Amino acid sequence: MKPMLVIASVIGLLACSPQGTAQNDANLNTAHLERMGFVVESADESSIAGVYEVITDQGLVYVTADGKTLIGGRLYDITGDEPVNVSEVAIQDMRRNDLAQIVDETIYYKADNEDFVITVFTDPTCGYCRQLHSNLQQYHDVGISVRYLGWPRMGLQGEGYEQLKAIWCADDKAAALTAAKNDQPLSQRSCDHPVDRHFALGSKFGIRGTPAIVLPSGEMLPGLVPAQRLLGQLENGQ
Template structure:
């Protein structure tokens, strides 16, 4: 536990997430991920960063940097300062990670599709969250702007409590869209059980840096915390491209 606390304090934006065994893909020769595993990380990919000798590592808890073949953990972000303006290389890598991961589970989302779809925004939601309810009540304003909303589950109380159970029931319902609307209106849901994706969505949100709901992942991979009205969201999407 002490090691996990140290890792969290170094990185500042990580949180524990439920994952299985390590699924490291083709690590560079000489890279040893055993030290990161001892710290509680599940390593997914390892590649060279923009700095010689420093590796860019995607884990179940997000992006980290390590050196000395996996023996040294580095906190912070990498910027390219050679141009007119600094470029946050770390943020670019994180956005690419989010885009890839969202695409991989898109079939698990509860989708409200705009008739004239121009953009897709993925929203981590919780039926007990007041701002999530407000967003849902205003859903048509997003659809009218050509913004489709793809919901993923992120119970604010973690993998326990009423919101967690509600989300599991919603995703297992015969009509998840109707069930989600009902849950956000404090209506009783018929019992339903299945092999739901709520735990996986929660872990993904943690990996992305979600700390509350709603949290919006834009097409660019940028993460926007909180409720953003449709007009402002459309402008933000255009600026982030």
């Protein structure tokens, strides 16, 4: 069975090194994960004795120390007044760390009075992505800058993928992205584009559609979020 099917069957967590022993803890046997096609990026002891929190190229999973049992689902700390989603904390850390590695690959629309920077996975063929982009000034007016990454909704094929490749190969990527979202023609150029990497990263984050907004905290919001509502979430540290 393919890893993605296994994750789905056990309520997998697509969140977030070379293939081999996990970097953070050499006591975990990762051979079975690797045999299934997972690339293990890191592993740490979880809050459950004998269970490891493992970040792979395809998401966050939990594995017993002998590496023989894969556990899907979210862990909650229920010792306080309110349950704390421990898994979501790990996922948000992963998103922040991963995005920091590719900040130079984003298309950056900066607000004059920048207070917050969000990262948006986008597809120029997506209606809600176009709506977000057409309202970009509303985000800028409340101090929100936008960094775009490409995430073709139909996968690594089709019109969205071809447009995203052309955008990231353009000399003026910001102008090309705006043009594509306004149905203007793009110059078809070839280059060593990062769109495939962006798609893999978004899939790892758990994206199922566009736009997908990642906040500075690492929290991810699916769909179009109006500027004022988004500002409220950012100001509340969400």
